[in-house]
Amino acid sequence: MLKRVHFPSSALPFLLVAPQIIITLVFFIWPAAQAIYQSFLIEDAFGLSTEFVWFENFQILFQDKQYLATFWRTLFFSAAVAILSMSIALILAAFADRVVRGATAYRTLMIWPYAVAPVLAGALWVFMFNPTLGIFPFLLDMVGLDWNHYLKGSHAMMLVIFAAAWKQIAYNFLFYLAAMQSIPRSVIEAAAIDGAGPVRRFKDLIFPLISPTTFFLLVINAVYAFFDTFGIIHAVTQGGPANSTTILVYKVFNDGFVGLDLGGSAAQSVILMFLVITMTVVQFRYVERKVEY
Amino acid sequence: MASITLKDLVKAYGDTEVLHHIDGQIEDGEFVVIVGPSGCGKSTLLRMVAGLETVTGGEIHIGDRVVNELEPADRDIAMVFQNYALYPHMSVRENMAYGLKIRKISKDEINRRVEEAADILEIRPYLERKPRQLSGGQRQRVAMGRAIVRDPQVFLFDEPLSNLDAKLRVQMRLEIRKLQQKLGVTSIYVTHDQVEAMTLGDRLMVLNGGYVEQFGTPIELYDRPETMFVAGFIGSPAMNFLPAEVANGVTTLSNGAQLGVAQGQGNVVLGVRPEHLEPQEDGAIEVQVQLMEQLGANTLLHGALKGTDTEMVVSLPGHVTAAPGTEMKFGAAPENMHFFAPDTQKRIE
Ligand SMILES: Nc1ncnc2c1ncn2[C@@H]1O[C@H](COP(=O)(O)OP(=O)(O)OP(=O)(O)O)[C@@H](O)[C@H]1O
Ligand SMILES: [Mg+2]
Numbered sequence: 085m086l087k088r089v090h091f092p093s094s095a096l097p098f099l100l101v102a103p104q105i106i107i108t109l110v111f112f113i114w115p116a117a118q119a120i121y122q123s124f125l126i127e128d129a130f131g132l133s134t135e136f137v138w139f140e141n142f143q144i145l146f147q148d149k150q151y152l153a154t155f156w157r158t159l160f161f162s163a164a165v166a167i168l169s170m171s172i173a174l175i176l177a178a179f180a181d182r183v184v185r186g187a188t189a190y191r192t193l194m195i196w197p198y199a200v201a202p203v204l205a206g207a208l209w210v211f212m213f214n215p216t217l218g219i220f221p222f223l224l225d226m227v228g229l230d231w232n233h234y235l236k237g238s239h240a241m242m243l244v245i246f247a248a249a250w251k252q253i254a255y256n257f258l259f260y261l262a263a264m265q266s267i268p269r270s271v272i273e274a275a276a277i278d279g280a281g282p283v284r285r286f287k288d289l290i291f292p293l294i295s296p297t298t299f300f301l302l303v304i305n306a307v308y309a310f311f312d313t314f315g316i317i318h319a320v321t322q323g324g325p326a327n328s329t330t331i332l333v334y335k336v337f338n339d340g341f342v343g344l345d346l347g348g349s350a351a352q353s354v355i356l357m358f359l360v361i362t363m364t365v366v367q368f369r370y371v372e373r374k375v376e377y
Numbered sequence: 378m379a380s381i382t383l384k385d386l387v388k389a390y391g392d393t394e395v396l397h398h399i400d401g402q403i404e405d406g407e408f409v410v411i412v413g414p415s416g417c418g419k420s421t422l423l424r425m426v427a428g429l430e431t432v433t434g435g436e437i438h439i440g441d442r443v444v445n446e447l448e449p450a451d452r453d454i455a456m457v458f459q460n461y462a463l464y465p466h467m468s469v470r471e472n473m474a475y476g477l478k479i480r481k482i483s484k485d486e487i488n489r490r491v492e493e494a495a496d497i498l499e500i501r502p503y504l505e506r507k508p509r510q511l512s513g514g515q516r517q518r519v520a521m522g523r524a525i526v527r528d529p530q531v532f533l534f535d536e537p538l539s540n541l542d543a544k545l546r547v548q549m550r551l552e553i554r555k556l557q558q559k560l561g562v563t564s565i566y567v568t569h570d571q572v573e574a575m576t577l578g579d580r581l582m583v584l585n586g587g588y589v590e591q592f593g594t595p596i597e598l599y600d601r602p603e604t605m606f607v608a609g610f611i612g613s614p615a616m617n618f619l620p621a622e623v624a625n626g627v628t629t630l631s632n633g634a635q636l637g638v639a640q641g642q643g644n645v646v647l648g649v650r651p652e653h654l655e656p657q658e659d660g661a662i663e664v665q666v667q668l669m670e671q672l673g674a675n676t677l678l679h680g681a682l683k684g685t686d687t688e689m690v691v692s693l694p695g696h697v698t699a700a701p702g703t704e705m706k707f708g709a710a711p712e713n714m715h716f717f718a719p720d721t722q723k724r725i726e
Pocket of ligand 2: 419420421
């Protein structure tokens with residue numbers, strides 16, 4: 085016979101989890117529910133009456149050329165940010181992995197950008213690339229390039245990509261470095277004895293062995309670029325010029341708080357919510373795969 | 378094939394010197410075992426030969442080349458690691474073929490060599506598996522296979538058997554020996570297991586604290602240990618060491634017993650192996666038995682030199698029974714008595 089342990093039911097466990105549950109309810113569940121509810125409403129131009137319209141807001145969105153363009157722009161932006169910041173982080177980590185002396189100082193310096201608030205990171209890049217005052221336009225001018233992200237959409241896009249990628253490098257770097265250092269030294273040494281040079285070892289061994297980390301970072305960076313770059317874009321370009329740097333989160337804010345189309349904005353945020361849920365599920369399901377040495 | 382020469386080899390990490398002026402010559406086709414306690418610098422020495430550690434001082438020659446500055450890849454060596462160091466994402470076949478692929482050998486030739494090695498090592502059925510789908514012993518074979526397909530001038534082994542269970546270890550030990558004899562490749566093998574060292578090596582280099590204590594054949598080391606360290610390290614159970622005093626060709630033990638065999642003068646240490654002590658009616662070495670271990674083929678008596686607390690072990694053939702407290706007299710042949718100087722720990726002739 086198995087004996088069951090019976091705990092006297094008491095309020096204590098509920099009391100202990102209550103703060104977490106309350107915070108989740110107040111700050112996550114309730115606003116999410118509000119957003120879903122709002123996305124079913126259309127308000128008239130003067131804000132005098134609201135009408136429950138089921139999915140009309142969504143229908144409008146998917147027929148809206150601008151929204152679809154924003155969607156593709158966001159995909160491009162996210163891919164660019166993820167690829168740029170991950171490649172740079174990968175290269176830096178590959179070098180840091182070989183550094184022996186001063187490694188700690190190097191790593192500490194590497195992590196600093198991550199601690200910078202998005203708006204400040206944005207401001208930093210705005211100053212550096214200011215067409216009249218910035219150092220980079222000055223340098224670019226010398227090679228005959230006329231930099232002006234206030235006028236040229238492509239320049240503005242590049243600038244927000246740089247700023248967003250730069251901030252994420254530190255995070256990616258740490259994960260890549262940790263992944264590289266978890267590869268047993270002797271595996272790399274065996275390859276060296278087998279005749280593989282550093283580049284070959286990276287290509288044949290290190291890169292395949294850290295592929296779970298690459299996948300994990302890909303999801304994390306995509307989520308970051310989709311949702312956490314609002315501050316940078318707001319500080320650098322405000323979505324302009326001519327919406328050329330308006331990505332989905334920025335459009336939610338713009339349509340809702342500037343354009344005052346609350347229903348449409350809520351519908352957009354609901355779509356974003358489903359995107360983030362999907363990405364999180366993907367991450368949890370596939371990221372847990374590990375390499376066994 | 379190649380010989381290996383170590384000349385005045387020094388390794389230091391910062392200010393700490395871990396290998397001190399090592400000299401040695403390893404002949405073409407010879408199997409040399411480097412043996413010593415943990416932390417004595419065995420792996421460091423091997424890794425210097427492999428090119429995985431820089432050389433602080435001295436020279437390493439492989440064949441007629443000085444290889445100090447050569448990359449591991451250019452030394453024409455193969456190494457088997459303690460943890461096998463297989464490439465986890467490659468199949469057994471790819472693991473073995475990797476070195477050949479880098480050397481741009483043709484596909485057919487690679488397949489031929491991999492399959493030949495797989496047949497020798499009896500891992501043919503596992504060629505398409507990943508390392509994680511293999512047992513420890515099979516992984517070990519793959520690691521060996523990866524070394525032999527390359528057909529290198531030198532094999533280096535760093536404790537390749539220490540992760541295997543006792544039975545498999547004995548089996549693999551024999552196989553490594555057979556393989557090496559068949560291929561005739563110069564080999565250096567690192568271990569801290571003296572039985573492994575004795576059975577495998579043509580010659581043994583005994584390292585202790587970064588110094589070479591002795592470099593010779595297993596029998597030389599057993600019969601004529603040059604230092605107390607070697608005397609105590611080689612042979613199991615370890616040699617008995619009895620403090621004694623020599624005057625006028627007579628050795629006096631610490632309990633006053635006298636032996637007619639002597640070397641040196643003044644304070645000495647007399648070393649006698651447990652298996653060299655023979656029961657004798659008038660034996661001078663009297664042992665008070667404290668504990669008896671029956672191993673079947675022989676019996677170990679643990680005790681102390683009578684009247685002292687110098688611990689002693691005696692190994693007698695067959696079954697012997699001796700109750701605790703029994704006193705027994707032993708003697709030993711003169712050639713089995715070794716004299717050492719207590720200060721330098723060196724053998725006295
Ligand atoms: N990177 C290093 N920096 C400083 N000291 C080191 C380094 N690597 C090894 N040592 C020291 O060098 C000595 C020899 O180490 P080594 O690994 O060669 O020992 P070993 O004989 O192989 O021991 P084991 O049987 O435990 O493997 C040790 O005292 C160790 O502490
Ligand atoms: Mg070692």
